[in-house]
Amino acid sequence: MSDLHLPSRGDESDDGGEQPEVRLELTRAGVQQVLSLYSQEQESQRSGFAFTLGxxxxxxxxxxxxxxxxxxxxxxxxxxxxxxxxTTPLYPVTAQVVLERHEISGDSRIGAGSGGSAFIATQAEIMQSPSVVSAAVAAVPRAAHLDPEDDAVADALESVEAAPVSGTQVVALGYLGPDALYGVRLLDAIVVAYRDVLRTIEGQTQEQKLKAKRAEIGVLEAEADAIQKELDELHERHPTWGSAEEAVEAQAAVLRDQSTRLTEVRNERIALENRLATGGKRLAILDPATRVLQERLWQAEAELARVQLTLRPRHPAVEAAQQEVEVLKRQLRANSEATPQALERDIAAARGLEEELAAVFEVERQRMAELERYRQDEKAFLSDLDRIRGMIDARRRELLDQRLLTRMAEAGEVGITARLIEAPGLPESPVWxxxxxxxxxxxxxxxxxxxxxxxxxxxxxxxxxxxxxxxxxxxxxxx
Known part of the structure; x- marks a missing residue:
């Protein structure tokens, strides 16, 4: 590869006598290239040095x-x-309140029937509610750290906290603010206001129960009046002497008498029919009246024989015995000589009397059935009336107890009570x-x-x- 800064081989052969000058040019070109590379390396080192610390x-x-x-x-x-x-110093003020329910029996407890932990949590929310806090703020002097335009109730709501202590009947009250003395007064006032709220709520509850008892008594009395009115209408439809029970008893006695008379007449008719069917001498023997006369005649003859043995024939006792014997003989003879026509007349008369008595008995029996229904209706009305009157008496006794509970609730002697077990005190130093x-x-x-x-x-x-x-x-x- 060729370099622009280096001469070619042809140039070297032509200018063979000037090689030192060519070497000096090569040295300068290499130095420039080396310095360029060194500058690039230093720039890279400077850019990496800013983020490297040892x-x-x-x-x-x-x-x-x-x-x-x-x-x-x-x-x-x-x-x-x-x-x-x-920074404004903040002072912590704490207090602990135990909640108890005082019953009329004297028990002091918060049990499962009162809601347990949920109940305590609810009471804690009531303690820090705006109504209770506002009443407490109104009862204490205004805090010195508040400006004239500041809302004392809002400041107190931000500074006060009520929290239930888990597993107990205790509510922990806390205040965190710049004025510790104001916090002590505020917590005391909150407890007092909470007691007033409890007293008011308990009084309202007992008053509502009292009104409910009175309303219930009014409803029961109205029901009793309605039943009494129906009972009076029932008595008007069945005019009798005394009660239905007495009328039924009297009618039962009448039925028994009518049944006895009807039975006697029926038996007499049957006896007459039997005598008529027998006929002749057997008729006289079967006649009960003839048997009675025969027995009396035998007794009179025996008495006559006894007095004749001891007295003279002209003695009054002997004459009286003889007259009695003669009268009985005549009666027995007349009774024995009765004709079948007379028996038929007696049978017809007995049958007519029996029919009349049967008709009267049927009327009395229907009257008895009507009186029995009347007695059942009256008994049902009286039972309902007695039951409702018993309920009214029980509700009236409960009303007296409820009045007592209402008065005790107004005095704060029953219901939920709040008792301080740890009074609020001034802290030694601010928490912040x-x-x-x-x-x-x-x-x-x-x-x-x-x-x-x-x-x-x-x-x-x-x-x-x-x-x-x-x-x-x-x-x-x-x-």
Whole structure:
């Protein structure tokens, strides 16, 4: 390959006597090419040097740029002091409130029926609600750190926090603000306002229950009046003496009497029919009346024989016994001589009486069925009326208890109560700012800033040195 700066072989043969001069031209061309390559290499080294730092560079920056590091440290501490002077101190104030439910029986507890942890969390939200906080802010003097146009309630809402303590019945109240004394007063006022809210809520709850009891009693009384009205209408449709039960008992007695009379008449008719069917002497023997007369006659004859043995024939007792025997004989003879026509008349009369009694019995039986339905309806109405009246009496007793609960709730003796187990107190020191921490952070940040500035200054110095060195090498080459 040929080079523009080198002569060809033909030229060398022609000018053989001037070789030293040709060598001098070759040396200058090579020097220029070498300097060009060296300049390119230095440029690449300078461009890569800006992003390369080693341990020696850090040590060199510390040794050669101590003043820069000291300046950064002083500036960092100064900024920390300015921050301490400018920042408003914040004081933490804490309190703990335990929640309990006081029942009328004297129990003090918050159980599963009250919601457990969810209930405590709800009460914590109520404590830090705007209504409670605004009432507390209104009860304490205005904070000194607030400007006239500032909203005290909004500032208190930002400064106050209520959090439930897990697994307990305790709510932790906290205040973080520039006025610790105001925070103590505010937390005390929040507890008082929360108690007032609890008392109001409990009173409203008991009052609603009281109204519900009264409304329930009114509904039951209206139902009782309606049933009583239906019962009166039932009595008007069935005019009887006394109650339906008494009417049924009286009608049952009437039915028993009618049944007895009907049975007697039917038996008498059957006996007459049997006598008529028997006929002759057997008719007299089968007649119950004839048997009775025969027995009385036998007794009278026996009595006559006894008195005749002991008394004279003209004695009044003997004559009376003889007359009785004669009367019984005549009656027995007349009864035995009764004709079938007389029996038929008696049978017809007995049958007519039996039909009349059967018709009367049927009427009384229907009357009994009607009275039985009347008794069932009256019994159902009376049962409902007694049950409703019992419910009214029970609700009235509950109403008395509810009135007592309402009065106790208004006095704050029942329901949820809030008791301070840790009263708010003044803190010893603010939680923010912390001078030691801020000064330490400022010193560290200032030192780091000074170190970075020292590295930047060292980099700039090296870049200037490299540039000056390259320029110094190029000038002899050009000459």
């Amino acid at each position: 341990p020696d560079d850090f040590l060199e920056a510390i040794r050669e740029r101590r003043q820069t590091l000291l300046t950064g440290l002083v500036v960092g501490i100064g900024l920390a002091l300015v921050l301490l002077w400018w 700012p912390r001078p030691r921490l801020i000064l330490a952070i400022g010193a560290v940040l200032g030192t780091m800033g000074g170190f970075v500035m020292a590295l930047v200054s060292l980099r700039r110095g090296r870049r200037v040195w490299v540039a000056s060195t390259a320029n110094a090498g190029e000038e002899p080459a050009r000459s």
